[in-house]
Amino acid sequence: EDGYRLWMRYDTLADANAQAWRSSINTVVIPGDSPTMRAILAELVPALSGLLGKSIAASANNTLADGTLVVGTPSTSSAIASLQLRDALAKVGDEGFLIRSEKIDGRSVTVIAASTELGALYGAFHFLRLVQTQPASGNLNISEKPRFLFRLLNHWDNLDGSIERGYAGQSLWKWNELPGTIDPRLTDYARASASLGINGAVLNNVNADAKSLTPEYLRKAAAIADVFRPYGVRVYLVPRFSAPIEIDGLETADPLDPKVAAWWKAKTDEIYKLIPDFGGYLVKANSEGQPGPMTYGRTHADGANMLAAAVARYGGIVMWRAFIYDPVPGSDRAAEAYNTLKPFDGKFAPNVILQVKNGPVDFMPREPFHPIFGSMPHTQVMPEVQITQEYLGHSNSIAFLATMWREFLDSDTYAKGPGSTVTRVVDGRLYGQTLTAIAGVANTGDDRNWTGHHLAQANWFAYGRLAWNPDMSAREIADEWTEMTLTHDRKSVDEIVRLLLESREAVVNYEMPLGLAHLMDNPHYGPGPWGYPVARPDWSPVYYHRAANDGIGFDRTATGTNAVAQYHEPLRSRYADLSTCPDDMLLWFHHVPWTYKMRSGRTLWDELCLRYQRGVDWTGDARKRWDALAGIIDAERHTAVARKLVIQQRDAKWWRDAGLLYFQTFSKQPFPADVDQPTRTLDEVKALDDYGHPQKAKK
Ligand code: BDP
Known part of the structure; x- marks a missing residue:
């Protein structure tokens, strides 16, 4: 019990509830021979056999019987095709799925159906979660789809194996062994991420080393991408802005210099040749000493759009970080990103997303939401939260972060009147942005239990669940995780959930x-x-x-830096007035x-x-x-x-x-x-x- 299995333990369930699941599932039918369909089979057979305490096998010749679980798409499974699910499947989109109790040819079966194999994989993991946390039902009718298109983990991993702000050992990517040796653990990382619906991983630190874009390192990244592909986890990289100079000796990295733009196009071609489903770039520019377009007298939009043009040809995206603040005397760090970026609202290319930390300073135990949310209506924005506990006791403390992220996502920006929550800004409902995304700075490392503290696994889990459904309550998430990971004893689950829910406030x-x-x-x-x-x-x-x-x-009111003016009314006045400012934000603003x-x-x-x-x-x-x-x-x-x-x-x-x-x-x-x-x-x-x-x- 070293924690390696995370929430994917699959030990036999002992309660009465399990008995009901046991009698409703006997065999699986998972036709198809693609890597993803094989991954589904490889997950479900041992998982269900383990959980139900009986041997569950794939039925010979895909024959349906009472108690068969059928998984696939209308193209991989004739049984699913026969159900005429076109409209329902269209509604859940490319990554969503349906789980239904059905009768096919007089047989009572359970169906996990999706338009794509990845959707079927997500459905399979969802089904396993149901078995572990919900009463059995012969009347399943579930449809799920993720609310964000891009659900990413950002790994601040360095090429020497260390992890910036990592507290769970060394990097999971063994750069020195790749691509020759592939650590089997990479598959388990991909399984864990896919089990939550995470569909992307940025492999290297935002404080990037140009070397990550050299042919040698791209081959290593490609080897990782090959392992992740069946699980739908796409690989992204952080390009160092000055890479054209550092790798190929160009005289400048000025984004408006045609030679520089051509270099990035060629580099991007090289990447896509090795990694055809490469996701794109995440960029920290002109921040804390990193080079960027301003180093060459250009703007953030110039820099982002130049890179965006390089990946747009392949459908890739650029996530441009808003973590920008200069040491200007007398300035207020909390106000700077907004002041620097707001003038560029509407100036970013359609495949650029501004990646904005939840708060305006830096992942503190509590901050008000970042005022960019709700203030750049013509720019696509995505939240960045920190799963690793840089400021909350590293991996020595319990701080269950779902409560913090809930508080953030539920914050009302008032951008279009009451109800303009951060969630509605970033999931596209408020301004109709088409590319929606969310990023979490990972807390994983090569410690046997992945996250250093056993209970910190809950934060990886919580991030993934909220990235799929940003409306989930912290309690629901804590409950699921505890049941899947620690115990099914109801009283104990309740107690652990209470501890988790209280923990972040205690740290604050x-x-x-x-x-x-x-x-x-x-x-x-x-x-x-x-x-x-x-x-x-x-x-x-x-x-x-x-x-x-x-x-x-x-003092961030009018008598101080007046950063409070970056918030919409009535929030601005509520924060600015000492008598209405919530206690929790008091010394932030006054x-x-x-x-x-x-x-x-x-x-x-x-x-x-x-x-x-x-x-x-x-x-x-x-x-x-x-x-x-x-x-x-x-x-x-x-x-x-x-x-x-x-x-x-x-x-x-x-x-x-x-x-x-x-x-x-x-x-x-x-x-x-x-x-x-x-x-x-x-x-x-x-x-x-x-x-x-x-x-x-x-x-
Ligand atoms: C701060 C970290 C620093 C990161 C920076 C960032 O202390 O290590 O490089 O944020 O997000 O929280 O770029």
Whole structure:
């Protein structure tokens, strides 16, 4: 029980519910000999045999009997063709599927039908999920289709095997062994992704190495694409903007120079020759030291459109990242991407999608939604969320992120009046954008359990489920994952789901409560509110919290940077007015006196202390509740999670002590009685190393 099997465990179900499934499925009929149809067979036969605890085999000569599960498309299966599903299949599109209880030639069968083999594969995985999480039914009538066309994982993997912000080991792509040796694990990665409907993987870091576009590395990428293809996971790459100079010695990478454009066309031809279903490019340009069109005096639109022309000939796309902020003195990082990109609304080619992080700063435990959502009606936009827990305790902490993504997707931009949620902006309903997409920065690595923390698997799962259906509730997702991965014991499932649902708010509380942000130390793990030497001011915590004797928080109203003006009314006024700004966003938008009276009746200082304490208390409580699950979950995973919770509790206290002791030097207020008094001094906390150990003094 090392967690390798993720949510695809297929151990025999023991409850009464399983008995009903057992009597309704006896054989499978999965005609077709393509790699995808073979993958479906290879998944369903062992999975159903395992789950149902009896041998399920493909029926000889594809004969239907009572209890046959038929999978395919009207072209691969004559039984499916006979059902005349044309209209229903047209409705679910290329990647959707139908699952129905049917009578064919007098036989009671279950049918998984789709227009394409990939749709059938997604249907097969959905069916397995039903068996594991739902009561059996002889009356199935399901139709599903994904809401986003492109559902991608972004891997920040370097060619040397390391992963930027990766906390689960080394890269799954063994670049040094490829293409000669193919790690069988690649197939399991593709299965896991396809089981959720993820249909693309960007293989390399957004801080790209030009080498990834050399013939040698393209052959390696092609070998990965070959493994992924049957599972519908298309490969994408991050091209370094200056690659024409670095790889072939061109004098410039100016996107308007015809020689440069020709270089990219030729490079793209070379890629498509090796990877015919190559998805396209993801680009980080003129951001944090990466080269881009502005390096050559051109605009973001010039750069994006030049690359877009190169891939358009093959139906490829360009995802252009909006993570752009320059260290302009006096500027507000949260306002910069909007200011830089909004003037280009309507100027991007039809196969360009602007990839925008959920919040305007950077994947903090809580941020308001990025104001670009709902503000560039003539530009296709897609959200980028971070699955890897760069700012939420790496792989040492439980922070179930579905609740955060729900909050983000449900945010009302008011762009076209009430109800203009982020979901409706990005799924094309609000402005009718035709290319819809979503990206998640992966939390996978070559650790045996894939994600470092067993419970962090739930975030990979949750991302995939929301990418398929952005309306799913966090509870539904947590419930599915827990049943598939940990236990079917109802009471325990409920308890684990509760823990998951509470976990992200707990991290917010003990790390950055009340709208504070970016308080972490350099490795983005522990607290560092006092700041440290940085290359630019907007990388230091003090830039964000602005704690002083008169109060704390970043004034983004008219008396400050006025970044709040980037939001539509009535949200703008709600955020801008201290009396209506939600507590959770308070210090994001306002600089507030320490003695300010909060809604709770407490002063800001007391409330801040209490939030920190609440976060810490949760970790202690979670430990007890998890310990009580011993014996329900196998000892191996139970113990591993219990150990992580010990670390999480220690870290929470570290964050609380750091925040309270440091901010107290400004507030000059005592700690309220219901808050544990720190047992160490600020200097002692500051002297801890990057991971909170007292060994050697760092600063
Ligand atoms: C920040 C990370 C940095 C990434 C950057 C990005 O700290 O490693 O390169 O975002 O998204 O969150 O480009």
